[in-house]
Amino acid sequence: MLDFELRTIMPEIVILTTACLVLMVDVFMRVRQHNLPYRLTQIGLLFAAVLTFKSFGLGTEIILSGAFISDDLSHLLKLFIYLTTFVVLIYSHAYIRVRQILWGEYYCLTLFAVLGMMLLVSAQNILTLYLGLELLSLSLYAMVAMRRDSQMASEAAMKYFVMGALASGMLLYGFSLLYGITGTLDISTMAQVIASTPITDQLVLIFGLVFVVVGLAFKLGAAPFHMWIPDVYQGAPTSVVAFLSTAPKVAAFGMAIRLLVQALPALHPQWIDLLIVLAVLSIAIGNVVAIAQANIKRMLAYSTISHVGFLLLGLLAGNAAGYSAALFYVLTYSIMSLGAFGMVILLSKQGFEAENIDDFKGLNARSPWLAFIMLLLMFSLAGVPPTVGFYAKLAVIEAVLAVDHLVLALIAVFFAIIGAFYYLRVVKVMYFEAPEDASPITVSGGSRFAISLNGLAVLVLGIFPGALLAVCLAVLA
Amino acid sequence: MTGQALIFYTFAAVAIFSALMVITVQNAVRAVLFLVLAFVATAGVWLLMEAEFLAIILVLVYVGAVMVLFLFVVMMLDFTGATQKGPLRYLRPSMLLGVGLALGVVFLLFTVIGPKQFTIMDYPSPAARGADYNDVAHLGMVMYTDYVLAFIAAGCLLLVAMVAAISLAYRGHRAKRQRPSDQVKVKASDRIRLVKMSPGSRG
Known part of the structure; x- marks a missing residue:
């Protein structure tokens, strides 16, 4: 009956089964228990990770009538999606319980979001891609709104929902134009048809491309389509923000590769121009506006925008080196962002959210080790040498220089230096100012271990970036 | 016509x-x-x-x-x-920008996706099917074979929508609910506590 091995799509089946299991377990438990859904979710993620890891290097397989592709790029992206989700859940475990967020539903929606991302990065036709994207977005809207007692969260969810729906509409309209011209939903067939279309008939394609890029920029959060990011990051529960700013970014990169590089390579000169505008605006707005923020979640939101700008720089280089630099950038960014938001989660207590930069005052006096980890993360986000952030920026700028975009590289470096100011301000506040609340910080063993690993990973990857970079190059070859 | x-x-x-x-x-x-x-x-x-x-x-x-x-x-x-x-209550001067934008998009739509690109020659209407053509059967075949992944993903989407809607509307257990078993089992000593007090003291 089946014309493929079930192994190819097994990780998706595992995640879907786990999600349904978590939902059922939560409904039928007599006493609402927190640990069981959490454990089940983590086991499901680990199991899927093992399965995905085992299928590395087995070559490219397209199954389900061309709807689903299993290649090394999708495996790598999926592994990072599991990894970041796994670690985010370790950080947010206590956060969710203390704040009485509906646990079962929270974990269930997280798993469905993961499933959406997996479909997104494994999409071989734009129908799968769109459905994966919607699965991801819908779960995220609900997760942002989950603290209904908080007015900020409701407002954030509303903004996110309206903006997200608008972006989906744009994307879908672009898809419909592409489909109208090429007559196919399949990504590789679409690329072939477009390559054989005469230049004069490309007007509609370019029109569709603009809508696709705008939708993509909305989802990635690139300026000038970034307005929702700061409000959502500030209003949503920190555990959701930590999730929102890591795994979906990785998935969005996968979507950009599938759409721009694999489906529309023939329109490369056109989308380069669009990406240049997006990249420059994102880097400029992200880095400059972040300086004025007193709320650390808002600051990190603007930091996200600027990092997305760098990611786009790598993409617009338009060759394997550029794509792999962008991939390296997004993977390492997900690790850094994971740590930074993890720290915000861990410093929060019942009835207190460590949301302001002032809440980090004198962290060194309260917990030298956590302060050191935060220092590493901030250095890495700023791009200070021994950390991986520096290497990621270097790789992207190198790729841009290789295709003779000197001005772009200069702009990127200039704004990165401006951006270093606000990351270093956090470091200054931690080390050179007296704490307002001198009580020691209580962090559970698991979270402490995870955040230590997270911080050290930034350093180790910075010193030995070769292995990951080689993998990034190999999967995009 | x-x-x-x-x-x-x-x-x-x-x-x-x-x-x-x-x-x-x-x-x-x-x-x-x-x-x-x-x-x-x-x-x-x-x-x-x-x-x-x-x-x-x-x-x-x-x-x-x-x-x-x-x-x-x-x-x-x-x-x-x-x-x-009425709808005019949303009227603001800044809406001129929106109107301009909308006109621009409409103009683009007419020039870009006009009859020039989508000619009747390139996109002829498909031939009419015979009276015995069964589109339900055809739809069912395609949905459960070629588009099965999309079909399942759409199902997941609906499930997520349901979970999301319920979790957003759920207000927790209603506190004011009677439990007959507890009411039957209750004793006088659970309700009243007699406390000895000296006449002069103020509690």
């Missing part, structure tokens, strides 16, 4: 007109009724495209079930406050 084209233009005009009325009419109940009309007109267009099953489903599911439910909700809620000023 053939008869078919005449029917198409009638349905299309009704669909556009009623869609416009949905967003401009002041009374919310009327807006829902116009939405019903829009759906019916669209179902007519689909019938012309030989998508009989979809047309019937649209009428049965949307008009028959969803819209009726919608009508109930709209009637139960009180919308009098919002309906007094």
Whole structure:
């Protein structure tokens, strides 16, 4: 009956089964228990990770009538999606319980979001891609709104929902134009048809491309389509923000590769121009506006925008080196962002959210080790040498220089230096100012271990970036 | 103009007109009724495209079930406050920007996706199918074979929507609920505590 091995799509089946299991377990438990859904979710993620890891290097397989592709790029992206989700859940475990967020539903929606991302990065036709994207977005809207007692969260969810729906509409309209011209939903067939279309008939394609890029920029959060990011990051529960700013970014990169590089390579000169505008605006707005923020979640939101700008720089280089630099950038960014938001989660207590930069005052006096980890993360986000952030920026700028975009590289470096100011301000506040609340910080063993690993990973990857970079190059070859 | 084209233009005009009325009419109940009309007109267009099953489903599911439910909700809620000023209440000077943008997009649509690109030669209407053609069977075959992944993903999407809606509307266990077993088991000593106090002290 089946014309493929079930192994190819097994990780998706595992995640879907786990999600349904978590939902059922939560409904039928007599006493609402927190640990069981959490454990089940983590086991499901680990199991899927093992399965995905085992299928590395087995070559490219397209199954389900061309709807689903299993290649090394999708495996790598999926592994990072599991990894970041796994670690985010370790950080947010206590956060969710203390704040009485509906646990079962929270974990269930997280798993469905993961499933959406997996479909997104494994999409071989734009129908799968769109459905994966919607699965991801819908779960995220609900997760942002989950603290209904908080007015900020409701407002954030509303903004996110309206903006997200608008972006989906744009994307879908672009898809419909592409489909109208090429007559196919399949990504590789679409690329072939477009390559054989005469230049004069490309007007509609370019029109569709603009809508696709705008939708993509909305989802990635690139300026000038970034307005929702700061409000959502500030209003949503920190555990959701930590999730929102890591795994979906990785998935969005996968979507950009599938759409721009694999489906529309023939329109490369056109989308380069669009990406240049997006990249420059994102880097400029992200880095400059972040300086004025007193709320650390808002600051990190603007930091996200600027990092997305760098990611786009790598993409617009338009060759394997550029794509792999962008991939390296997004993977390492997900690790850094994971740590930074993890720290915000861990410093929060019942009835207190460590949301302001002032809440980090004198962290060194309260917990030298956590302060050191935060220092590493901030250095890495700023791009200070021994950390991986520096290497990621270097790789992207190198790729841009290789295709003779000197001005772009200069702009990127200039704004990165401006951006270093606000990351270093956090470091200054931690080390050179007296704490307002001198009580020691209580962090559970698991979270402490995870955040230590997270911080050290930034350093180790910075010193030995070769292995990951080689993998990034190999999967995009 | 053939008869078919005449029917198409009638349905299309009704669909556009009623869609416009949905967003401009002041009374919310009327807006829902116009939405019903829009759906019916669209179902007519689909019938012309030989998508009989979809047309019937649209009428049965949307008009028959969803819209009726919608009508109930709209009637139960009180919308009098919002309906007094009409659509012009949103008018602001900054809306000129929006109008300009909309005109620009419409202009682009006409120049880019006009008859020049999508000619009748490149996109001829498909040949009419025989009377014995069964589009339900065909749809079912395609849905469970070629598009099975999309079908399952759409199912997950609906499940997520349900989980999300319930978790957002769930207000926790109602605290004021009687438990007969507890009421029966209760003893006088659980309710009253006699405390010895000296006459002069103030508790």
